[in-house]
Amino acid sequence: MHCQCIHSFGQPLVADERPDMEPEGTEIIVRVTAAGVCHTDLHFREGGFDLGHGRRLNYADRGVELPMIAGHEVAGEVVAVGPNAGEIDTSKTYVIYPWGGCGECDLCKAGEEQVCANPRFLGIHRDGGYATQIRVAHPRYLFDAGDIPAEIAAPLACSGLTTYAALKKIAATAHTHTPVLIGGGGLGLMCLQLIKAQGMKMPVVVDINPAKREAAMSAGALAAVDPAAEDAIAQIHAACGGAPLALIDFVGAEKTADLAMNVIGKGGVIVVVGLFGGAAPWAIPMLPLKSVTIRGSYTGSLNEFGELMALAREGKIAPIPTHVYPLEEADQVLNMLEGGKVIGRAILAGV
Template sequence: MRAVRVTGYHQPLRLDEVPEPVVTGPHDVLVEVGGAGVCRTDLHILEGQWAAKSGVALPYTIGHENAGWVTAVGSAVTNVTEGDKVIMHPLVTCGLCRACRDGDDVHCETSRFPGIDTDGGYAEILKTSARSVVRLDDRLEPADVAALADAGLTAYHAVAKAARRLRAGDRVVMIGAGGLGHIGIQVMAALSPAEIIVVDRNPDAVKLAVGVGARHGVVASGGQVDEVLQLTGGHGAEVVIDFVGEGGSTAEGLRMTRRAGDYHVVGYGENIDVPTIDLISAEINIIGNLVGSYNDLAALMALAAQGRVTLHTAKYALDDFQQAIDDLTAGRVRGRAILVP
């Protein structure tokens, strides 16, 4: 089968012919990939940022946002059958450790991460586990929802966590309305009565944000902090969710957070530099967010089936993987880029 492989860091990806995966264990599930999201994490992989953390041996196939059709299952699989449309939770988990038994499978002690530390979905067939597949509603198609497996799931996890403290009359600032942000805005509008303020440097992204649920859109052109403070009566927002995490957004996000507020970090790339006395005196909480759980993904798919979360996509053939990478790098993708084998 064809697969897009990392053959070396700081080197271009390569389309190769590789053996198809086979069922070897009772809980294995093979999926014909119908869509694989192209994520900024893939760019960080190529830059070598994940090399030490993942410990993966090169070459390998990337792609961690995947959906498609089941083609084969192991002897103990009962939740899906051949032909089912599925989206894959990005982790393959054990189900036996304390985290898994608590429903917190994101922190599984022995998890594998296809596309990060083992072969992923920039390919025609992906091997995963029965614990990782969520059946799709008949109204959903794999290529339309694939990036919800990570970008959408990460956004859902952060927003659902933040929404638990928000009530009518509160305000939430969301920094970044791109691939994650435009999903997070829709989820926030579905889960919370809070007034949504979105900040992005791209006027088209701000326009999209207002169209999918934001009350206010702020173009980041230098005065965005002051504009947000004006919109919040000078106090800042009860919650700030930063989908960028670099380029100065962390300092700005903290300045937009009101006293006793929560600043959620989702995007990454820079350090947070804040005097501890400022945290203590304002009692601000800084909260990290990883990808969501299997149950989070199932809930997100329910919102998608109801039409309350729609993924904006740009689709590319597998052969055009480099164009997708180049477009993402250059900021030409509105929403999420999807490879369709």
């Protein structure tokens, strides 16, 4: 099998050749037909996250060992099944839920494996999908893609699930009030499609990149605002018909966090999804004075992924712009993503 690995944090990916995988126990081996390229992969290549004030969260300090095959948005076909995995339909294309946990704690037993204290995430703690094969620990992580092409289905495992779970946290408000999305990249565009699919109010999208603002408008955004404009807050309020009560930050940077607090109305909810990095810039008294709820949202649960895949198989989620690249160009594609040159989603396929 061919794979694109991280051998040293902060360094380019390395092309490796390894023996084909053999399953044990409940494991399933999947032939990868599409692997999405995500900002989380960028952070993994870098080796961690900027926490602001000169601090970092480093994967090496958290026990992540290298080399590791990158990639967690994966779709493919089953080629081998372990003796304890049960009956698996090998004629289907599957999307893999990559956010597995220990499987034993109360959170895992409740289906909330994505917040397990001992994660087993693909592409971070276990070899991922920048490869021709991937090892899946248990059949519960396989979700039928139906008639969805692999390159469209693969990003649902992160881009789709992350936005779906974040939207659930503002759903009560977003059906009656115009929400705001900060970030018009792959997550923002996916969110626009999920908002349509669920009958919510179309949002105002905020992005510094004019090409991404144009893509958001083409995808149905109510308005697209440049945050660098002197009157950006006034533009957002005007488009929303007042200060919004729900906002999702798909960037997660100090500047976007500051903008979110200045934009949100009293009693509103800010959901932070992005991991760009930095420290919170808010004045603490503004939290009680505005009665704002600020919460994080990290991917989504097994149940939420099942709900999302049901929507997708029913054809309720229109595909976002997708560009397919050869697997051996994985590092170059990551560089493109880092430079803001990817509109929609980039996918790796084949060798």
